[in-house]
Amino acid sequence: xxxxxxxRDLARSAGLVLLLLGAMAVFTALSPDFLTSSNLxxxxxxxxxxxxxxxxxxxxxxSGGIDLSVGAILGLSSVVLGYASLHGVPxxxxxxxxxxxxxxxxxxxxxMVVLLxxxxxxxxxxxxxxxxxxxxxxxxxxxxxxxxxxFELPGQAYLGTVPGQTLIWALVILVVYVLTRxxxxxxxxxxxxxxxxxxxxxxxxxxxxxMAVYGASGLLAxxxxxxxxxxxFSARGDAGGGLELLAIAAVVVGGATIRGGEISVIRxxxxxxxxxxxxxxxxxxxxxxxxxxxxxxLVMVAAVxxxxxxxxxxxxxx
Amino acid sequence: MTIxxxxxLWRHRGARLIGLSLLGVVIAGxxxxxxxxxxxxxxxxxxxxPKQTSDPFFTDAFNGAKEAAAALGYTISYxxxxxxxxxGQVTTIENSIQKHPAAITISGDDPDAVAPALKRAMxxxxxVSAFNADVAKDARKFFxxxxxxxxxxxxxxxxxxxxVNDQGHFLLVSSTATASNQNTWIAFMKPYIASKHxxxxxxxxxxxxxxxxxxxxxxxxxxxxxxxxxxxxxVIGGGMSAAVKAEQQLGIDPHAMPVAGLCIPSDVKAAxxxxxxxxxxxWSPADTAYANVYAIDAYIKGTFPKGDxxxxxxxxxxxxxxxxxxxxGKPVTFTADNIDQFHF
Numbered sequence: 130x131x132x133x134x135x136x137r138d139l140a141r142s143a144g145l146v147l148l149l150l151g152a153m154a155v156f157t158a159l160s161p162d163f164l165t166s167s168n169l170x171x172x173x174x175x176x177x178x179x180x181x182x183x184x185x186x187x188x189x190x191x192s193g194g195i196d197l198s199v200g201a202i203l204g205l206s207s208v209v210l211g212y213a214s215l216h217g218v219p220x221x222x223x224x225x226x227x228x229x230x231x232x233x234x235x236x237x238x239x240x241m242v243v244l245l246x247x248x249x250x251x252x253x254x255x256x257x258x259x260x261x262x263x264x265x266x267x268x269x270x271x272x273x274x275x276x277x278x279x280f281e282l283p284g285q286a287y288l289g290t291v292p293g294q295t296l297i298w299a300l301v302i303l304v305v306y307v308l309t310r311x312x313x314x315x316x317x318x319x320x321x322x323x324x325x326x327x328x329x330x331x332x333x334x335x336x337x338x339x340m341a342v343y344g345a346s347g348l349l350a351x352x353x354x355x356x357x358x359x360x361x362f363s364a365r366g367d368a369g370g371g372l373e374l375l376a377i378a379a380v381v382v383g384g385a386t387i388r389g390g391e392i393s394v395i396r397x398x399x400x401x402x403x404x405x406x407x408x409x410x411x412x413x414x415x416x417x418x419x420x421x422x423x424x425x426x427l428v429m430v431a432a433v434x435x436x437x438x439x440x441x442x443x444x445x446x447x
Numbered sequence: 448m449t450i451x452x453x454x455x456l457w458r459h460r461g462a463r464l465i466g467l468s469l470l471g472v473v474i475a476g477x478x479x480x481x482x483x484x485x486x487x488x489x490x491x492x493x494x495x496x497p498k499q500t501s502d503p504f505f506t507d508a509f510n511g512a513k514e515a516a517a518a519l520g521y522t523i524s525y526x527x528x529x530x531x532x533x534x535g536q537v538t539t540i541e542n543s544i545q546k547h548p549a550a551i552t553i554s555g556d557d558p559d560a561v562a563p564a565l566k567r568a569m570x571x572x573x574x575v576s577a578f579n580a581d582v583a584k585d586a587r588k589f590f591x592x593x594x595x596x597x598x599x600x601x602x603x604x605x606x607x608x609x610x611v612n613d614q615g616h617f618l619l620v621s622s623t624a625t626a627s628n629q630n631t632w633i634a635f636m637k638p639y640i641a642s643k644h645x646x647x648x649x650x651x652x653x654x655x656x657x658x659x660x661x662x663x664x665x666x667x668x669x670x671x672x673x674x675x676x677x678x679x680x681x682v683i684g685g686g687m688s689a690a691v692k693a694e695q696q697l698g699i700d701p702h703a704m705p706v707a708g709l710c711i712p713s714d715v716k717a718a719x720x721x722x723x724x725x726x727x728x729x730w731s732p733a734d735t736a737y738a739n740v741y742a743i744d745a746y747i748k749g750t751f752p753k754g755d756x757x758x759x760x761x762x763x764x765x766x767x768x769x770x771x772x773x774x775x776g777k778p779v780t781f782t783a784d785n786i787d788q789f790h791f
């Protein structure tokens with residue numbers, strides 16, 4: 130850890146918060162329905178799955194890797210849940226199976242990266258197609274939606290006015306924060322991302338760290354999948370398509386370098402919220418939603434430019 | 448404008464002015480449409496959610512809805528995913544509920560995936576209807592059927608049968624595998640073919656995702672392997688002209704292997720005038736959406752028929768309603784003679 134770390138991190142977080150407040154101010158001005166507790170909770174509800182997956186991606190990117198298969202894992206896990214439920218498996222067990230499959234998919238990614246020494250981009254590009262193909266094959270392009278009503282719990286329940294899944298998200302944020310910031314495992318993760326060789330000579334078991342990283346990413350995609358499947362109450366092979374790019378975007382907008390060695394749980398979460406505000410604001414303000422990607426793109430470019438240009442080492446005075 | 452619902456700070460005029468000046472930076476020149484008018488209970492906003500906003504078919508529906516809305520005193524908010532995506536529709540519905548509109552109407556990308564969100568909208572007192580592609584029956588109050596599904600299916604089959612001497616083997620390109628309207632037509636086509644055209648056979652059904660590039664690729668791939676055994680290509684999702692292109696790229700004369708089915712006039716206009724597509728079938732999305740607004744208005748006023756009956760719908764006259772389904776009419780067959788009259 131260098132001496133610059135704290136002020137730089139604070140400035141980055143402040144930058145993201147400013148961008149978020151700016152976007153929220155715009156939409157507040159445009160629609161009286163935007164800044165209401167009901168809408169903020171609605172956004173938190175809709176951001177939950179992206180937020181959980183983005184944290185998995187943050188861990189993978191911190192280790193110097195990448196996981197393009199998270200959206201496909203979400204789809205496969207959702208289909209396994211639906212298929213198991215279709216065949217009379219009790220819903221609790223079906224959820225367990227869905228989480229288990231997601232973890233297994235992640236560990237399979239890790240195994241190929243570690244044991245076969247393949248680049249994670251190639252491995253997960255392959256498994257993206259593989260897991261997505263399995264998902265679509267199992268339900269044969271169809272959808273399953275006859276879940277028992279008890280399955281509304283993970284994605285449609287509320288505690289008072291607070292959506293249940295947002296509490297799960299908060300718990301995941303807490304666990305990932307503690308694990309990556311306050312434990313030896315977290316320091317090993319960052320060490321592997323900064324300099325694999327140095328980490329190896331310091332006695333870090335690189336292979337074990339990598340396996341754990343991809344396993345965690347898979348498991349988090351599985352948790353997101355259970356919430357997603359419950360929220361839309363339907364299992365589909367195409368669920369989660371394109372989520373991997375959103376997750377990578379959140380990590381990068383959150384200011385972590387794509388080269389690894391850094392993780393910020395809070396900024397990644399802020400970035401997910403920032404990206405999620407835009408479609409919501411567009412709908413409430415009645416702006417033609419065809420243009421929403423322009424706004425998403427501008428916000429992302431602004432955030433990345435802020436992080437990369439303003440905080441280049443040469444520009445920072447000690 | 449002054450109904451207080453959020454926290455005080457951001458409702459300040461100053462904060463709004465800062466917001467407005469930021470707006471200039473963030474979305475300058477984006478051609479934004481009307482800002483939402485809203486209010487609880489008395490809203491005159493109808494949220495119209497297409498399968499995808501970038502499809503001219505739905506733009507035409509939007510235009511038809513606007514015409515009826517102007518006559519009845521509503522405004523239409525046209526929002527949705529920019530590519531056909533059920534999850535994107537769910538997000539749009541959930542966000543729209545926060546707007547407290549009078550009604551939400553949707554062309555469902557997946558009848559079940561959008562159902563929980565639509566039920567939440569109904570629980571919030573919003574009138575929910577479906578048009579073009581129906582959703583789960585308990586997730587909407589009524590459905591606007593653009594034309595009888597049975598007549599559409601018969602039109603698809605008959606226009607092809609006339610071009611192939613009533614026999615042969617066919618590839619059928621649908622939109623997405625889970626789209627309910629596609630599956631309904633296919634379900635009507637199969638028995639109709641079996642009883643009226645027993646020498647015609649659907650060899651394979653592949654999804655074309657309403658996307659010309661996908662249609663081009665699936666038709667090319669299929670015909671590369673089954674050129675000699677295929678008599679014609681049915682396209683019943685979007686992107687029919689791409690099927691003609693696929694044939695031509697493989698050196699197949701589209702006159703010898705006809706492409707027929709459902710089409711968007713703007714997509715096939717050139718091909719119909721060139722003769723590479725003889726005719727194809729569709730309905731008017733503008734009329735469907737126009738009728739939809741009249742049905743929503745009737746529902747809000749309590750005059751929508753319970754059970755069977757008729758619904759007065761402005762320039763379309765009286766439409767028949769059966770069990771929550773409003774029937775707009777018969778499909779239209781587009782030919783070189785009439786296609787220039789359609790603008791979507």
